[in-house]
Amino acid sequence: MSDISKTLTEWYASNKRDLPWRHTKNAYNIWVSEIILQQTRVNQGVNYYYRFIEKFPDIYSLANSDIDELLKIWQGLGYYSRAVNMHKTAKEIAKNCKGKFPDEYNELIKFKGIGDYTASAIASISFNKKTPVLDGNVFRVIARLFGISDSTQTKTGKKIYLDKTQQLMGNHNPEIFNQAVMEFGALQCVPKIPDCINCILNKVCFAYKNNRVNDLPVKKIKTKQRIRYFNYIYIKHKAYIFIEKRTKNDIWKLLYQIPLIETEKLLSIPELSRNKKWIEITKNTNPEIEENHIDMIHVLSHQIIHTRFYVIKISEINDYITSNYIKIHASGLSEYSMSVLLKKYFNLFNN
Ligand code: SF4
Incomplete structure (x- = not known):
């Protein structure tokens, strides 16, 4: 020994x-x-x-x-x-x-x-x-x-x-x-x-x-990865955008994000328009939805997240947005800590 x-x-x-x-x-x-x-x-x-x-x-x-x-x-x-x-x-x-x-x-x-x-x-x-x-x-x-x-x-x-x-x-x-x-x-x-x-x-x-190098140590039983569906809504109002802090006990706790609607599958625009949260977000705002959405898959060790990004331009801000989200100047986005997924999205598609 x-x-x-x-x-x-x-x-x-x-x-x-x-x-x-x-x-x-x-x-x-x-x-x-x-x-x-x-x-x-x-x-x-x-x-x-x-x-x-x-x-x-x-x-x-x-x-x-x-x-x-x-x-x-x-x-x-x-x-x-x-x-x-x-x-x-x-x-x-x-x-x-x-x-x-x-x-x-x-x-x-x-x-x-x-x-x-x-x-x-x-x-x-x-x-x-x-x-x-x-x-x-x-x-x-x-x-x-x-x-x-x-x-x-x-x-x-x-x-x-x-x-x-x-x-x-x-x-x-x-x-x-x-x-x-x-x-x-x-x-x-x-x-x-x-x-x-x-x-x-x-x-x-x-x-x-004893020719056991490949068998030892015994392999860990892999835990099943949870599959989730995140529909992100990137709201633009003039030079401003809207974010929120994740506060629940979940991945990315305390990081910031753009408004998120988590669902059982990724939503199309007609499906989105029937979603309760979407209705609240867009009510009385004259939303203009950009037709092309972006889809990305983000893999964590224990979760696979299918994401879809919608961009909407609004000309009015409603009470729901004011009470639930933080209004920031678009140029100040990088000052907020965000998940790697959102950083990647903004680096690739936010121009
Ligand atoms: S590398 Fe590891 S498994 Fe191979 S002989 Fe050395 S201690 Fe043993």
Whole structure:
């Protein structure tokens, strides 16, 4: 066991990527990088990390910021609840912990958006606590090295991986060990066709010796993607347009959007004209509907969104529009944080 850990940490010393968060042990920076890297590739995450730290260099700057400023920085990263939770946690740490992250896993995990993985990463990297980090890369390395076929999605399965990783960590420096296993999974023991022939651990690797590399770790059961239909209404009134903030517990919470009518299928103009919300929006406005609509499909990990964009010009603004939407100058649209889907639409078709 200890030989494997030694090999991994030596491999890490000579192969690790030079990433900005590896130049610090500051818990704030480690937290920011770990949250950004959930669901985000490292290459993309690096740019977001730089922009984030430049705008919010410490916990107080983040805690005192407006959520809209944060969402603007986060724009394009997806899973916006991560940013919303970060904002809440920053406020709590600034107010109740004198701006300092606690150094224990059990305390860290109590904060919004800090799960098992992030708490272990902060505790081990910033405070040198012996808390193994279990991310997708680590699960894969451990499953293959030791021939573990248990699912990572069950409590019992997780415990098996945790115990094995803890044993492997032994008395090695937790910060270095955790980063070494994660990096080994990211660069060497990759999901598809790893270069096992040239791997430094092939002599001790269960999966390689037993021809099980492609079977381990056991594949996750794919969750069914929800199909949704969004009819967007881009309302223009002279030099102005109308937007709203998404406030419900749903995708893109707190981001802005143009008026939206969600339906069971995409609507044609005759179908739209019978829709209650459309009737409210267009009542007494002398609407002029542009004949050609734009259709786009937007795929998220758990949802497929079929979208249709209608553009209407109105000469009058009715009470419904005034009470439900925010009137902004069309040239100021880019100041509002929006989903990647809407950004794409405006970049491609708004001229
Ligand atoms: S031999 Fe192959 S499967 Fe085993 S640790 Fe190395 S890269 Fe991963």
